[in-house]
Amino acid sequence: MPPDRPIASLFSAHRPARSLEFFPPKDDAGVEALRATATALRSIRPDFVSVTYGAGGTTRDRTAQVSTLLRGEFGFTVMPHLTCVGHPRPELEAMADRIHAAGFRNIMALRGDPPKGETSFTPCADGLRYAGDLVALLKARHPDFCLGVGGYPEKHPEAPSPAADLDHLRRKVDAGADFITTQLFFDNAVYYRFVESCRKAGITVPIVPGIMPVLSLKQIQRFTTLCGATLPAALLRRLEVAAENPDVVEIIGVDWALDQIRDLLAYGAPGYHLYIMNRAKSALALAAGLAA
Numbered sequence: 001m002p003p004d005r006p007i008a009s010l011f012s013a014h015r016p017a018r019s020l021e022f023f024p025p026k027d028d029a030g031v032e033a034l035r036a037t038a039t040a041l042r043s044i045r046p047d048f049v050s051v052t053y054g055a056g057g058t059t060r061d062r063t064a065q066v067s068t069l070l071r072g073e074f075g076f077t078v079m080p081h082l083t084c085v086g087h088p089r090p091e092l093e094a095m096a097d098r099i100h101a102a103g104f105r106n107i108m109a110l111r112g113d114p115p116k117g118e119t120s121f122t123p124c125a126d127g128l129r130y131a132g133d134l135v136a137l138l139k140a141r142h143p144d145f146c147l148g149v150g151g152y153p154e155k156h157p158e159a160p161s162p163a164a165d166l167d168h169l170r171r172k173v174d175a176g177a178d179f180i181t182t183q184l185f186f187d188n189a190v191y192y193r194f195v196e197s198c199r200k201a202g203i204t205v206p207i208v209p210g211i212m213p214v215l216s217l218k219q220i221q222r223f224t225t226l227c228g229a230t231l232p233a234a235l236l237r238r239l240e241v242a243a244e245n246p247d248v249v250e251i252i253g254v255d256w257a258l259d260q261i262r263d264l265l266a267y268g269a270p271g272y273h274l275y276i277m278n279r280a281k282s283a284l285a286l287a288a289g290l291a292a
């Protein structure tokens with residue numbers, strides 16, 4: 001199998017790149033369920049899929065397993081995520097070599113969240129402090145890696161100010177990041193302002209909006225609290241009315257995401273990345289809605 005093509009070449013307002021994010025399941029039964037999801041999603045032909053990297057350590061080996069499965073069995077272009085958490089520099093270099101040797105050419109390079117029970121991020125001995133350091137390490141090791149980094153339209157929760165966060169983002173791009181994927185957001189105005197600020201700050205790489213179709217009120221309240229994203233009052237009201245009816249919540253989630261994506265594409269976004277939580281239904285409904 002030839003090496004993957006660099007994802008950055010796919011982003012364009014003329015033909016926006018559509019991508020899906022999986023997370024590595026905890027056990028073999030979860031891997032089978034993911035296989036079923038991937039089978040269902042094959043029909044919508046995503047431009048690429050990504051596989052997150054677990055914070056706690058338990059699912060980390062599964063990132064490689066699931067990435068290999070999605071690439072080998074389904075022919076998807078796969079972007080594994082990699083974080084700095086708990087890895088000394090030589091370990092990250094060895095992982096970069098393994099990922100490259102397996103034919104992957106795209107990585108989402110992240111710092112990662114502090115492990116469970118820890119409130120602030122502390123690099124391990126000989127470890128890296130920021131995602132930008134990981135970008136630099138990966139590019140130095142394999143210059144043909146195409147690297148994505150995370151961007152935060154509503155500011156990273158730890159950053160002292162939006163301006164400081166933007167400056168840090170610019171440093172990640174200066175270190176060699178090829179594109180930015182944003183944290184989830186529900187109000188497109190937030191993304192448009194963010195893109196504008198990035199451009200003013202001299203960040204020219206594609207900024208791909210990350211969209212999560214809501215699947216449950218409780219889950220989205222937990223996520224938004226963790227990542228600092230705002231749930232617009234209009235969306236929250238609808239979800240509260242439907243909270244006891246999961247099917248209705250999913251319909252509301254898809255409708256909201258559909259409106260967001262249509263508006264983003266009209267604006268000229270270079271694509272959109274769907275946080276699908278390993279579920280096929282919303283992504284299929286969105287693909288059908290966008291085809292109409």
Ligand SMILES: Cc1cc2nc3c(=O)[nH]c(=O)nc-3n(C[C@H](O)[C@H](O)[C@H](O)COP(=O)(O)OP(=O)(O)OC[C@H]3O[C@@H](n4cnc5c(N)ncnc54)[C@H](O)[C@@H]3O)c2cc1C
Nearest residue numbers: 052053081110111112113130131150156158159165168183
């Ligand atoms: C698209 C996307 C995918 C994600 N996938 C995963 C995943 O697979 N696994 C996972 O565990 N987590 C994932 N996350 C969550 C991410 O790990 C957390 O948000 C984490 O807290 C920050 O990671 P980062 O890469 O943005 O860090 P960084 O870019 O390093 O930023 C972390 C903090 O440090 C600041 N900072 C950055 N650089 C500097 C600098 N040079 N000097 C001073 N301050 C600096 C930033 O402003 C920010 O406040 C993802 C997030 C996004 C947006």
